[in-house]
Amino acid sequence: MSPHHTPKSHLPPLLGRGPQGVFRRTLPSEQPADKRMVRTLGLTQLTMIGIGAIIGAGIFSLASAVARNVAGPAVLISFLVAGAASLCAAFAYAEFAGMVPKAGSSYTYCAAVLGEIVGWIVGWDLLLEYTAIVAVVAIGMSGYLGFLLDAVGIHLPTWALGAPGTGDGHRVDVLAAAICLAVAWLLTRGTRTSARVETVLTIIKIGIVLLVIVVGFTKINTDNLTPFAPFGISGAFTGAATVFFAVFGYDALSTAAEESVESRKKLPKAMMLSLAISMVLYVLVCIVLTGVQRYTDLNPSSGISSAFAKVGLNGLANVIAVGAVIGIVTVTFSFMMGASRLWYALSRDGLMPAWFGAIHPKRKVPHRATWVIGVVSAVLAGVLPINAVAELTNIGVLLAFVVVSAAVLILRYTKPHLKRGFRCPGMPVVPILGMVFSVWLMSFLEWETWVRLGGWLVVGLVIYAAYGYRRTRRVMPGGSVDLDALDDMSDSDEPAPDPEREPAR
Structure with missing residues (x-):
């Protein structure tokens, strides 16, 4: 057999990688200047967006709810387990971010490696999850x-x-709905303006969290930490499945690839930095929270403020409440930004109507998608309780983690020569651990959550069959792309990378 001969597939064309196949690999093409976003985000702003996405309701609200109801002081273990699972997936995301400087995050990654239908399922899944996360943190x-x-x-x-x-x-939760609409307004002001506001708010939030840690350690009563795991170790693991949504903000960060300067290098760094800083703060706050007040007495909605008020620090309790509001605004910002950029990518590639992905002619942001997500998240935040929404977000993101970890593993061995701004360490163990951790955490979620996810995915497949399948072939005609084209993708505003250009500092 000739070395250039490719054996014929016995699969029907619909299940192949050819022009009519749902498993054809796709890569987005360069958009004309008037239809693309502007690269303005540097390493500091990207890191702040990542921290802004990670530290929020998880540290200020969900930690106390999990400690009181399922884990006790072992909520510390819940966050460590969730963080370990998240880190394995973060390495996979960072490797992809160093190869694909395009918006869309795991949708774009999976469509390029595993095929169009897999990318669509992940993208459709995350569109709901990101919107639900905006609601739950609000x-x-x-x-x-x-x-x-x-x-x-x-x-x-x-x-x-x-x-x-x-x-x-x-x-109705009027305050939660109002914050969703306010953040949508901020995001439509433009990437540079909204990112500056996000950076300032995140710095204030970090300062308040550090204040909580420093003062809180002087008020810890070690008797409150006993028994450490009153619900057993299984309670801590159940808590990990619940708090997981609090430790994966880098996923939303990766959707900003087309607004990042030198994204191949800076996005992976920002992902690692934001997760590392956030996990240190999470661990220290968990110790303070359950040490200052007994877990049975924690307030599930304003845990840290209420705990400090109980020990006579009412002034600081009010400051913490301000920090919580600021912190949750930044999370809402990051995930609404991620959802709108994901919707932009799906519309750009023909899987959803182009109307939603339109770029504002002056501010260069997907303004229509942002407002739709703002309104939908406001409705969810206004009428649903926090636990139902939190579990819905977790299962979808965990599913995406499984697929992305598998994709980076496949691509490392099928295309080892591709340029990578970051290389996932410990191949193949780390991505496999990412998949195992994610499936394991998914097993702790209620069956109703699986039913909701299944129903959403069925709706997505109907939309794909009725609209996306034909439309995307007009937007991106042909069969599977050659993944070597990844090396030619630009991560600057120029149409092609310049290897002689001095890299920005």
Whole structure:
């Protein structure tokens, strides 16, 4: 047989990698200047967006809820387990980010390596998850904002304090819905402006978290840490599955590839830095939270502020509440940004109507997708309780982690020569661990969560069959692309990379 001869596939054309195959590999083409975003984000801003996405409701609200209900002081173990699982997947994401300087994150990665249909399933899945994350962190914010308003004598009517089922007389969480709409407005002002606001707010948030840690360690009562695991080690593992959404903000960060300067180098660095800084802060805050107040007495909606108020630090409790509100705003910002950029990528590639992915002629952002996501997340935040939304976000992202880890493993051995701004260490063990960790954490989620995910994916397949399959072939005609073309993708605003150009500092 000739070395250039390719054996014929026995699969029907629809299941192949040819022009009609749903498993053809796709890569987005360069967009004309008036239809693409502008690269303005450097390493510092990218890292702040990542930290902004990771530190928020998880540290200010969900940690206390998990400690009180399922883990006790062993919530520390919950975060360490979730962080270890997240790190394995983060290495895989970082390697892809160093190869594919395009918006779309895991959708783009999976479509390039595993095929169009896999990319669509992951993208459609994450579109829901990112929007739900925006809602869940906004719900977490409302408890602290309500704490602040009460402190200054402003009392909202009972019907406006939460979603149905979260308290007597509750009808809608007005504060959570309002923050979703406000962040959508900020994001439509333009990437440079909104990123500057995000950076400032994240720095303030980190400062307040450090204040919590320094003061909190002086108020720890070690008796509160016993028993360490009152619900058993299984409770800590169940808690890990619940808090997992609090430690994967780098996934949303990777959707900013087309707005990052020298994204092949800087996006992987920003992912690693943001996750490392955030995990150190998470561990220290968990120790403070369960050491200052006994886990059975923690307030699940404003845990840290309430704990500090109980030990006589009312002034600091108010400062913490301000930090919580700021922190949750930054998470909302990062994930709404990620959702809108993902929607832009799906529309650009023909899988969804182009109307949604339109770029604002002046501000160069996908303004329509941003507003749709803002409105939908506001509705979710207003009428759903936090636990139902949190579990829905986790299962989708864990599924994406499994697929991305598999894709980076395949590509490392099929295309080892490709340029990589970052190389996942410990091949093949680390990505395999990422897949195992993710499947294991998924097994702790309620069956209703699986049913919701399955229903959403069925809807996605219907949309793909009725619209995306034909439309994407008009936008990106032909069969599978040659993945060697990844090396030719530009990570600057110029149409092609210049190997002689001095790299930016």
